[in-house]
Amino acid sequence: MKNEMKLLVHTCCAPCLVYISHYLKENGIDYSSLFYNPNIHPYKEYMKRFEHLKKFMQDENTELFHLPSFMQVKWEKQSDNCDFCYKDRLETTVKFAKEHGFTHFTSSLLISPYQDHEKIKDIAKALANEYEVEFFYYDFRPNYREGQNMAREKGIYRQKYCGCIHSYRTSDFKDKITWD
Numbered sequence: 001m002k003n004e005m006k007l008l009v010h011t012c013c014a015p016c017l018v019y020i021s022h023y024l025k026e027n028g029i030d031y032s033s034l035f036y037n038p039n040i041h042p043y044k045e046y047m048k049r050f051e052h053l054k055k056f057m058q059d060e061n062t063e064l065f066h067l068p069s070f071m072q073v074k075w076e077k078q079s080d081n082c083d084f085c086y087k088d089r090l091e092t093t094v095k096f097a098k099e100h101g102f103t104h105f106t107s108s109l110l111i112s113p114y115q116d117h118e119k120i121k122d123i124a125k126a127l128a129n130e131y132e133v134e135f136f137y138y139d140f141r142p143n144y145r146e147g148q149n150m151a152r153e154k155g156i157y158r159q160k161y162c163g164c165i166h167s168y169r170t171s172d173f174k175d176k177i178t179w180d
């Protein structure tokens with residue numbers, strides 16, 4: 001089964017991918033990454049996350065796709081907006097996977113204890129049925145801290161808010177955020 005799997009990992013950011021990459025490689029699963037995150041505000045933050053992911057993927061010698069798209073998440077009511085944000089990113093991922101011959105897709109969002117894990121899982125399962133691409137599910141959350149520590153050791157930028165303007169404005173660490 002593993003050998004037949006061609007896996008596309010939607011990647012929200014490098015620090016969330018570090019443990020997942022480690023897990024996949026330990027289990028003999030090759031993957032490619034897709035950076036598609038039009039939620040991230042502002043542009044400097046977007047580029048900072050993308051540049052750190054690019055560097056990590058080069059170090060891992062693993063394929064990275066990039067679909068540039070900006071400012072699609074404006075936020076009116078956070079819970080509704082997160083639905084849109086999850087669905088948009090996952091649907092773009094599953095479509096990309098289908099168009100490029102991937103058999104499976106998943107998302108680095110599945111490692112974060114700060115995301116609505118069940119909602120992400122439900123949306124991904126529905127998309128898997130709709131587009132006939134398998135959803136690779138694993139609950140990575142118990143390894144979130146380990147992954148963040150691995151990212152810190154590698155000098156990877158670890159952002160202080162989820163991505164959209166609302167999450168920036170409400171971040172407890174807003175005063176510490178700079179893009180220099």
Ligand code: SF4
Binds near residue numbers: 039081086
């Ligand atoms: S809080 Fe995060 S998941 Fe929710 S809309 Fe903002 S960027 Fe997307």
